[in-house]
Amino acid sequence: MKKWVPIASGLLAGFAAATLSFADFSSNNTKTEAANASNKSNAEKVYVPFGKKDDYYLFASGGHSGQMFIYGVPSMRKIRTIPVFSPDSATGYGFDEHSKKMMGDYTWGDLHHPAFSETNGDYDGKWMFATDVGNSRAAVVDLKTFTTKDILNVPNTAGPHCAAFVTENTEYMFLPTRFAVPLGQKYESLDDYSQKYRGVMSAVTFDEKNVKLNIAYQVALPPWSYDLSDAGKKSSKDWAVMTTYNTEEATTTMEVNASQADRDYIVLFNWKELEKMVKEGKYEDVGGQKMIFPEKEKGGIYLVPVAKSPHGVDVTPDGKYFIASGKLAPAMTVFSFEKAFKAIEKKEFAGDRNGIPILKYESVMEREVNPENALGPLHTQFDDKGMAYTTMFISSEIVKWDPKTGKTLDRVPVQYSPGHSVAAEGDTVAPDGKWLIALNKIAKDTYLSVGPSHPESMQLIDISGKMKVVQSAPVDPEPHYAQMIKADKIKTINVYPKDPNNKDAVYKQNETKIVRNGNEVHVYGIAMRSRFIFDHAAKRPDVIEVNQGDHVFIHLTNIDFDEDITHGFAINSYDLNMEVQPGQTNTMEFTADKAGTFPIYCTNFCSALHQEMNGYFLVKPKN
Amino acid sequence: MKKWVPIASGLLAGFAAATLSFADFSSNNTKTEAANASNKSNAEKVYVPFGKKDDYYLFASGGHSGQMFIYGVPSMRKIRTIPVFSPDSATGYGFDEHSKKMMGDYTWGDLHHPAFSETNGDYDGKWMFATDVGNSRAAVVDLKTFTTKDILNVPNTAGPHCAAFVTENTEYMFLPTRFAVPLGQKYESLDDYSQKYRGVMSAVTFDEKNVKLNIAYQVALPPWSYDLSDAGKKSSKDWAVMTTYNTEEATTTMEVNASQADRDYIVLFNWKELEKMVKEGKYEDVGGQKMIFPEKEKGGIYLVPVAKSPHGVDVTPDGKYFIASGKLAPAMTVFSFEKAFKAIEKKEFAGDRNGIPILKYESVMEREVNPENALGPLHTQFDDKGMAYTTMFISSEIVKWDPKTGKTLDRVPVQYSPGHSVAAEGDTVAPDGKWLIALNKIAKDTYLSVGPSHPESMQLIDISGKMKVVQSAPVDPEPHYAQMIKADKIKTINVYPKDPNNKDAVYKQNETKIVRNGNEVHVYGIAMRSRFIFDHAAKRPDVIEVNQGDHVFIHLTNIDFDEDITHGFAINSYDLNMEVQPGQTNTMEFTADKAGTFPIYCTNFCSALHQEMNGYFLVKPKN
Incomplete structure (x- = not known):
């Protein structure tokens, strides 16, 4: 693994530039004007006349609104707000008895990464899951009615940021904590951080029959921050991967202290192994939860070194690779599951951290990809040909590249600072291609001004040929992530059927x-x-x-x-x-x-x- | 005044039809297809490419969301949600000290009719007012920052539905109650409804310097429902008009009992006269409010008979006429302010109701307008040539007509059941023409299905020539009304300036x-x-x-x-x-x-x- 040149100074300069208005962006403007040369055709591409409907549903995280936002693609028209973690005056969510009980005493939420239920690695259009970083919860939405059906409070954890993502047949979703806290979230001095704080990951199951979320078990990981994650597919389906930062175990001034080490880790774990440990009683009871301590129970969890403070990690549709993007390193790193499995089999470890074996970077890494002048790679999506699309937060663009060769294939500027992007059916074993949406963090003066705080922006990109931004849609805070599903996969009901067993119902x-x-x-x-x-x-x-x-x-x-x-x-x-x-x-x-x-x-x-x-x-x- | 043929049966049939899907609407479809024949040009009309901005802001009521929705026109992209009457997880509105105090104990609202502040009858782009039917409040939003600055609780009233509308120089907004309640909202039997219940109208002033809303005085009107209203302009600037229903004073099964009488009333009042009464002490103190009782204090308020259960009443841009639309009568009635003033001067009254003089219908009415097969007229907007555009709830269309002749000029179907519509600068003394937006109550299967409950729909209509629907935008519940302002009238600030007097602020x-x-x-x-x-x-x-x-x-x-x-x-x-x-x-x-x-x-x-x-x-x- 080469020593990454710290790019913090370039990064900050890049961000400063990103706060300028589009009037100042002469170079970007030139590119954008070129991309928009044929506005006529862009307009037609996104226009859905009355009598026709959109081809895809977009389910976007509503971030600290606590809600989920539903859009039609390609029109980018917002069709619905689904209240999930916050009360909703419009629908009385949080006021009627059922939703009030689900919400408990909480009055806001921070909904991060939505995930469709999957069957054989494909979105099945039945359920949507999401997590709440604000008050550490998980929820399930019924796609027959577009309503939230259950909310689970997750103990021992503080912000399940890097969830939800589901396994190939919705066996689990994994909810690792963004912030380390003492077990039971009790009071402990930060001087004892490394000894007393933990980064707990929860394995959550969904009981479809009773429409209930449950915690199957938890894992007491080291006191690091867990950022993003993805489930394996096909040959890697029993595995999942998570990025970490603050492996420095810093307790203050994180933007400096959590960016010291040259490398952090990808956590690689085998949930079938963890499931087996639970069955064999290899856990401790912590406040009613089955807690696995990986320093005691070996064989389920491994660390893979990765360039400092990575953000996203994404499994390729064929399940063979996982790609980590280093927000403080200017590169995407492609890792091979097969190589990792071999290294694990041969026990080729480079020591351990907190009792968890570390795989050698060289024995798992497939290739490092560093497109020229591309800065701040965050997240990667895929098209129907297996090509990768990575968001560049600092250089404000999407880079298309080939994971098999590392070759850069195309680039398009976006406005500005994309976090995630989402491709049509992008997290399945068979993405659709066609559309990619950049979920931009900064809109600045793209739209009419609404005061000192502006909307975020989603930009629709036609990826059927050379990438082309065809529409910019302002959006309420804050689309951290989204998933896009073929419209015909969603089967809603028109009316609620009569329920003869409902003692509260009166029909006459x-x-x-x-x-x-x-x-x-x-x-x-x-x-x-x-x-x-x-x-x-x-x-x-x-x-x-x-x-x-x-x-x-x-x-x-x-x-x-x-x-x-x-x-x-x-x-x-x-x-x-x-x-x-x-x-x-x-x-x-x-x-x-x-x-x-x-x-x-x-x-x-x-x-x-x-x-x-x-x-x-x-x-x-x-x- | 002719006897209106009750159209309740036709109305219900019309509504039943309106619950069919567009697939069933063969006749409407034909019209719509014709309107959409040139989709290419419609697409271009609404497409605002990156680097360009919308021409107008649309401020739409968020109804029972309690919030205000900001859109750009012509793109119909939603730019911002301004939290007003409900807490907002996304911005922490209702959580920080200032907004928490403003909200009091209330956790939801039902925001109805938004109104811009005016200078000389023109939107001045400084403030936006709105009222809450759910918990009887009024609010003011600062358009420099797009944030709510003050909320006023309005006593003695139950749902100020037909507000806010402001006078020519924002001297007042008038908040008449939608529901009659006993003064002080105390417990009284409904058997004593006519004696003990009142429909209170509040005259609210805005102290721009201290950014505070205040109640100047209230008027104890008869126990009727007050539905919509408008302020006079130019020669009628000292006056305002309000529609009523349930002048039957029914107390149950309103959809039948409040539709019995052949006529209800427009309430016509002179706020300069009411102001004078207050100055002269001609009021009683009711729970700290200055309450005018019109049966005792004469000369400020008059009734004009109007076809049964009218909904909207709108003053023409020249201030000469007010147009009432009868939701249960198939006509718009044009009334003349000048004729009303003359009748008042000559005391040509046809008796009184509850001590309030009734003007003779014939002496105030200018013309009855009844476009063929147009059903359910609700609200009227105006263009730059003084032409009127009336929404037809039952026949699902917009009818363009000439208030000076009553002649129907154009019609366009909308999908479906429009409540209000809003024209560019439509409530000013000088509307812009160009755009009209139908605020439709029912979208049905216009968009991808989101379960048993669908979004509402706003349709953008190009009125520069023959009316043409050019875009359909789904919208969260529920755009009761909206106002559209030229983009360059809004002057936002970029950052909050340092405040050396704020003892809570720290800048270093x-x-x-x-x-x-x-x-x-x-x-x-x-x-x-x-x-x-x-x-x-x-x-x-x-x-x-x-x-x-x-x-x-x-x-x-x-x-x-x-x-x-x-x-x-x-x-x-x-x-x-x-x-x-x-x-x-x-x-x-x-x-x-x-x-x-x-x-x-x-x-x-x-x-x-x-x-x-x-x-x-x-x-x-x-x-």
Whole structure:
């Protein structure tokens, strides 16, 4: 492994340049103008007229919005926000009983890397997983309804940044922590960092039948930061890889101290081996979790040296290689799984770190790729011919290259500072080619100004021939990563089917009722165009009257079994709103602590008489 | 006034049709295909290549998202979400001290009609106002920074739906309630509705210097629903108009009972007269508000009969007419301000309702306009030639017509069920023409399916010649209304200037400090690429250590005075996140109730070393 020339100074200069406006970018401008010479054809490429639909769904991380953003490709029109880790006023997510319970006490999230469920290494269009760096959670979204179904709190960890990525048949997703914390996240002095802090990786399974996420086991890795990761494919399917930084184990001023060592590591692990250890009881119970300590239990985890502070690591579609990109080194390094397996078999180790064997760089490395003047390589995606596309954060471009030869094939400037990129079906065993989207961190003055803080930017690149940026779409913070799936793989339902086992559901007007048990009031009501009926036998069927202090449950079923006829249920000045999609039953639970007269109304425009879809919530004062 | 034929049955049939998919819309399809015959040119019309910017900003209501959505026109790309009435995980709105205080205990909102501040009847690009139907609030957004600056809680009212609209020089915005409630919103039986409930209108002023919204006075109108409104212009500038429904004073099953009467009313009021009454003490104190009772204080308010359950009322750019659209009557009615003024002068009244004089329909009406087969007229916008564009909710189209003659000039189908539409500079004394956007309530299968509930849809219409739909943009719920302003009218700042008077701000590394007073801890820290410094003199300047139970204030200043370099500040697993835009100081206040070790990190991608921008928050256990 050659000694990398530190590029921190060039990097900072590069970043300073990246804060200039496009008016200042004469060289980039020239390239961009050339790329845009035929605006006419770019316009046509991205235009989807009424009556036609987009070819792909893009599921983009919403970053610290805590949500997921759904776009159509190639139009780059945003179709939907799916609330995941943060409450959502629009849909009442975090207000109705089910989502409120899922959210617990948390009111924000930082959604990083979304991942589709896979069957035989291909997106199957059934589920979408994501993780929360803000409050250390994982979630699953049902793609039949585009709603979040389960949220898992992950203990012993602090920000599962480098997840989710799933194994070939969705056996696991691995959630390594971005920050090391003491086990149980208890208080320990930073002076004892190397002894008492750990970087815990969680192996999470998904129980499809019960729609539940579970932690199968955890691994107490060294107290480093785990950045990005990928699962193996085909011949490497039992393995996964993760990048690390701060193997220096620094505890302050990280931008200097965590960039000292000339190399960090790729963690390479065999999840079948780890699974076996768990079966054999080779773990300790840590706060109810099965924790594997790799310094004690050998044979599942290995380290591969890599140029300092790598960011992305990506497995090629054929599963033969993994490519690490060194954000502080100007190169991509191609490693061979086969070589790694051989080295492991022969126990060709160069010592260990924290009890984990280190493979020799030379015996695993296939080739180092260093395109001229390309700076800040971060992440790599692939097309249908196995060609690699790497984002260059500092030099603000996408470089296309051949992993088999290392040869640079094409380059295109993007505006500006791309983090990840995403290719059509890019993380599968069979990418589609056609489209690549650069997820840019900085838009600067690309769009109309919206104050000191600007949107991020996604740029659609036609990769069917010479790469060409054909559209720039502003985006709310912050698309850390995305996956793009063929539209016909997603099979949504039009309405929620009747559920005879749901004791909260009422499907007929004459079954609506208000039931009182002491100070607990249960409303079994319906929403329909264009009225609420809470108690069909009452003088005013659309009025709920309770006593101050009553504990109120409003079970509401939307009996409009028509596509897109969603109703809302809000109580004015009571800070309550939820939605019921066609056929859906939802429950709102609250204490009527405020006496008075409060209008109830439908928040989702549902018909010409939507404005008349209202009633009253009357709360009789205590005395 | 002719007796309107009830169209409820036709209306419902129309709506049922509107729930079909576009595949079923053979007649509409034919029209649409014709409109789209030249897709090439449509594509070019909306395509804004990199290096160019949109011509207009669109500020769209985010409805029950509680937020405001900013788009560029003609690209229809969404540039920004401005959090207004709901917390926002992405920007930490509702988490930092200032926004948390503004929000109070509310966690959602239902933002309806946005309105720009005006100077001489023209948008001046300085402020944007909006109201919350969900929790009865008003807000002001600063267009220098695109951030919400003040929120006003409006008592005695329940959903100021038909606001905000501002007078010619932003003297007032008027917030009439959508739902009648008892004064003080106290508990009263619905049996006493007509006697004890009121529909209160609030006159709100904006103190530009102190950036504060205030209630100047309120008016206790009859217990009706107030739907939409508009301010007068030029010769009618001292006046405003509002539509009503439920003048039947029904208290249940509104979609039937509030549609019984053949006519409802336009409320016409002179705010200069009301202002005078307040000056003369002609009001009563109701919970601290100056309440005018129109049955006692005459001369400021009049009723104009209008076809049943009207929805929109819009003043023509020349200020001479107001146009009411009857959602349950197939016509637009043009009324003359001049005729109304004369009738008032001559006291030509047809009795009164609830003590408010009724003007004779015939003496105010200028003309009834009833385009053939156009059903469900809702709202009207105007172009640069004074021509009117009315949305037809039931027949799903825009009708262009001449208010001076009533002649239908053009029609274009939209997909589907438009509520409002918005024209370029459409609510000013001098609209621009060029573009009109239909804000459609139902998208159905226009876009890729995202489950039982679909996005709404905004369609951009080129009105420079024959009307032509050129783009369909899906949108999150729910664009009730929008205003469109020339891009060059908005003057944003690039960075927040240093504020020497802000005692929480620290601009130099060596001024950072942590100050303890008993169990109150104040951190005066900075964020910069790529580190936090909380206490420059500490062994670890990026670590905050407190005792469990401490009351913590984190004052953080972003000292990167560079456009678009926003930093975030999150404490992992502590459910806390806020942002600091370039130059900005923000404060987060909380109690450290949970002991342990919690990473601090920057949530806004800010540089190549963003990933290293972190520290620790250590909370020592109590015992």
